[in-house]
Amino acid sequence: MKSRTRNYLAASASAATAASILAASSAQSAELTLCWAAWDPANALVELSKDFEAQSGHKMSFEFVPWPNFADRMLNELNSAGQLCDLMIGDSQWIGGSAESGHYVKLNDFFAAQGIDMADFIPATVTGYAEWPKGTPNYWALPAFGDVVGWTYRKDWFSRPDLQAEFQAKHGRALDAPKTLEELKQVAEFFQGREIDGKTVYGASIYTERGSEGITMGVTNALYNYGFQYGNPANPYELEGFVNSADAVAGLEFYKSLYDCCTPPGSSDWYMSENIDAYKSGQVAMQMNFAFIWPGVHADPNVGGDRSGYFPNPAGPNGHFAQLGGQGISVVSYSDNQEAALEYIKWFAQPAVQQRWWEMGGYSALRAVVEDPSFATSQPYAQTFLDSMAIVKDFWAEPAYASLLLAMQDRVHNYVVAGNGTAKEALDGLVQDWIEVFKDEGKL
Amino acid sequence: MPETVIERAAAATPAQIARPLRSLSDRALAWIFIAPTIFLLLAVNIFPLIWTIRLSFTNFRANRPNAEVQFVGLENYRRILTDPDVWATMQVTAHFLIATLVLQVVIGFALAWLINQKFRGNDLWTTIIVLPMMLSPAVVGNFWTFLYQPQIGLFNAAVSFFTGGDPAGFSMIGEVALAPWAIVIVDTWMWTPFVMLICLAGLRSIPQSIYEAAECDRASKWRQFVTITLPMVLPFLMLAVLFRGIENFKMFDLVVQLTGGGPGSTTELTSITLKREAFEKWRTGYASAYAIILFVAVFGISSIYVKALNKVKAR
Structure with missing residues (x-):
């Protein structure tokens, strides 16, 4: 009982801290760098992020690396505790290593404070992109791009x-x-x-x-x-x-x-x-x-x-x-702009933004988007995407x-x-x- | 009034600096001048080498900075030297080295001999021949990938033109039997001009009077070639082999662009394995041991070779 009370207090304190950070940070503008692979969805995200810039006053810049060099380049960056990236849309298999090596910020308290519920996302993407250890409610990323x-x-x-x-x-x-x-x-x-x-x-x-x-x-x-x-x-x-x-x-x-x-x-x-x-x-x-x-x-x-x-x-x-392909979006623990980065994730998790993400060519993992009755007919490939996401399996995500x-x-x-x-x-x-x-x- | 530069510099030096300097010995002054270079060498070459040797006895992983580093003794060395895959990679590297060196020396010397003959357009041809070595290996690798494309590649089309076969019937970089040769061809195309230039320098250093004396003795052209040209160019040829050997031992970019080490492990050279171990698998301790083994091998072979080269030069 004591332990439960202590956990509750700790969670409340973390939530309050996260909320106050967000409230305070919204007054200051930061320059955020988002790192991802260089591919079509990344271009769509650049467009989508303009809304975030307009709303938050933060400036977004992007570091995109072609797929064959993406892991080399970005894992080098993380392993050397580099500060290039504030936000990382890293591959699903990196989650174990990045969680255990402390590259990513754990997001449980933040999600709780902001009312972001992992049950609102496609289960396979939560397991694949966000959890470590697998099957436990420890979240290191928000499902960002469903892929298969x-x-x-x-x-x-x-x-x-x-x-x-x-x-x-x-x-x-x-x-x-x-x-x-x-x-x-x-x-x-x-x-x-x-x-x-x-x-x-x-x-x-x-x-x-x-x-x-x-x-x-x-x-x-x-x-x-x-x-x-x-x-x-x-x-x-x-x-x-x-x-x-x-x-x-x-x-x-x-x-x-x-x-x-x-x-x-x-x-x-x-x-x-x-x-x-x-x-x-x-x-x-x-x-x-x-x-x-x-x-x-x-x-x-x-x-x-x-x-x-x-x-x-x-x-x-x-x-x-x-x-399974796809990635989650994480906050890099070496970033000096963690508050603004968390603000970006909060913005990105909104159903309206996720809907727009899908419309622009990004594969949303939010159930409210993909389970909408109009989703399956919204694009000729939408039904195939849904059918495929229902049968996914991923490679090892070990460190x-x-x-x-x-x-x-x-x-x-x-x-x-x-x-x-x-x-x-x-x-x-x-x-x-x-x-x-x-x-x-x-x-x- | 000071007249020389040194005298003027001495006169311009403030007395409080000049006095302690005058008391320094020549040896001390020499040390002061070379100290920055020695410091740089220690920092950039010697310290990393010692650090690498130290790491090679541990299980250190650069991507786990917080993990406990354990001393594993000679375990990394034992694993490398008893791993058949490592020996297969060494074999691939040896084959690549031998094939490229033989081809580049033979063709490079032949080209140098031709260019050394006086003919019209001599300079233009020299410029055209040396063009490939001025290109970036990454660029060369990329465009040869297109040339080797079975359906649209010029290389396949050319082979098909001469043999009458189907250009899409073979893939230079996709077939086990052909992929090593695909790399040898590109490396030879790119670096033969370098060997040619060194040989050309050797050929042009032979005094004309020796040939004139041989002519007077009625020596045939072949005899002149075997007894004058070849022995006098040999030190240059050996130097070219040394340079190209060391370069090709650490060949990386061209192979990565062309085949990525495949198909299978057919073209996986030691440098590619080392890079994968160090920066993809992040087995830093193991990769350090691998690097030390390669360093010792190259250093040993080069030392023996340089001794042989000095003997040839002394003859």
Whole structure:
């Protein structure tokens, strides 16, 4: 009882402090720097933030780094206790390390004081972007940008009567957005090397990039659905038999077979931007990519509008999941402008701002926005976004996530792209690598 | 009236400064002058080296400044030297070094020999040939990525033109067998001019009178080449190999731009592994041990090589 009273008093004091800070700070203007990746949503956020500048009197500046260098650049900044960023929209996997190393400000008291309730956000985004340890109500970020791997396809090609008839005759079903991974491969094989409008086209562009996180963000969409698990659900760091189960091996073999049969030549190191280029230039019938690209695809003069369709990652024999992307927005603990940064988060969490965020091309994670009856029909890809967000799964968010990620990048690329060894050997090797990392971390 | 610069400087020095200076020995003065340089060298080179050696015996991680740092003895060294992946990376680096050095020396010397012949447009050709080495490796890596594109790349189109094959039928940077050669080709294209320039300096340093004497003795052109040109250019060639060897041992930017170390680990050089360990996995202690091992290897090989070079020069 005593302890509860003490906690209550502490929480009240923190809330009062946070409220007074906000009240006091609104009188002073600060120059805030927000750090994020350099991509389309970041440009939308610049526009959106003009409202904040007008309302608060604070000046916003932005530091955007291209995706392949984003983690390197920003984690260096955080690890060196740099003061470049006041606000960080960091990748979901950074949350563990950033929380444990003290890079991010814990936001529980602030949320409580401002009436920001995590139950108002899509649960997967709260777990993925804000919580550490996972599954506990310890919040280090506000879900800022919901994202998930999904697929884009050339609806105009799929609807051609001659191709429809040929596909129907071959596979006994209509040429349509695939529902399963096997169907996806059939469709990709169907288009591979085909002449369309006098040009050779290919089945699908998938993630194969080696240097940062690309191939891992791609292959997990097959692995999860074949039965891969990060560990024993009852014993989190027990990897043997889960990471390298027979089902996981089959999933990895599937991804390699998809790479071998149905991707454009030279796509051995492709990630988001290369897949977009291949799709927009009419090289591929389908592309795997994060949902953030969909507004850009829809607006594209060559492949946009009715010419493109969207579908969630297809189901596999043992499940239906999609790789979670997206980020939360955090206050950097080394910032001298924490009060103003918290003010920005308070402003950003407002339903009206989140609604505008969605309209400008940002994927809001606020349930009031995505659960609005008009949401699903507001954009051609909105329903696919909702369906995809309902099946997300994320990579490790451990403090040692980078070591875990790089090990997976190496093992998977070595098998899928370079063709070295077998899928079983690749996953057995991955288990050994991850065990070594967890031993180093003192978790095994 | 002081006449020389030194005398004028001495006259202009205030007495209270001049008096203690006059009492300094030449050796003390010399130390005063070189002290800033020595301090800089200690701060920038020696201290980091000692610090790296110290870190290599610990489990320190730069991204966990608050974590307890434990002394692990030779564990990092043991792990590196018994890791087959590390040896595979060393092997890749060795292959890359040998292939690039052989090609650059052979082509560089041949180009230097041709340029050394007097012909019209000699200077223009020299300028054109040295252009690639003036470009930034990052730029070179980027545009060769486009040249190697199977569908739109000029390289594939050129190969296809001569062989009649499908240009999209092979991927220079995406296939295990071709990717190492893709890097060797670009590095050779970029740095052969450097070897050529050094060889050209060697060729032009040979006195014409030696060839005239050989002509009088009726020595054939081949004999002149083998007994005069080659031995006299050899020290220059060895110097070029030393420079290029050291540069290519730490090759990073070009490979990252072209293949990122892939496909698989086919083109992962030691420098890429080291960077990933140090700044992506943040295993600072382990990466320090790796750096020390590489340093010892390069230092040892270079020392042996420099001794050989001095012997050749002394002949």
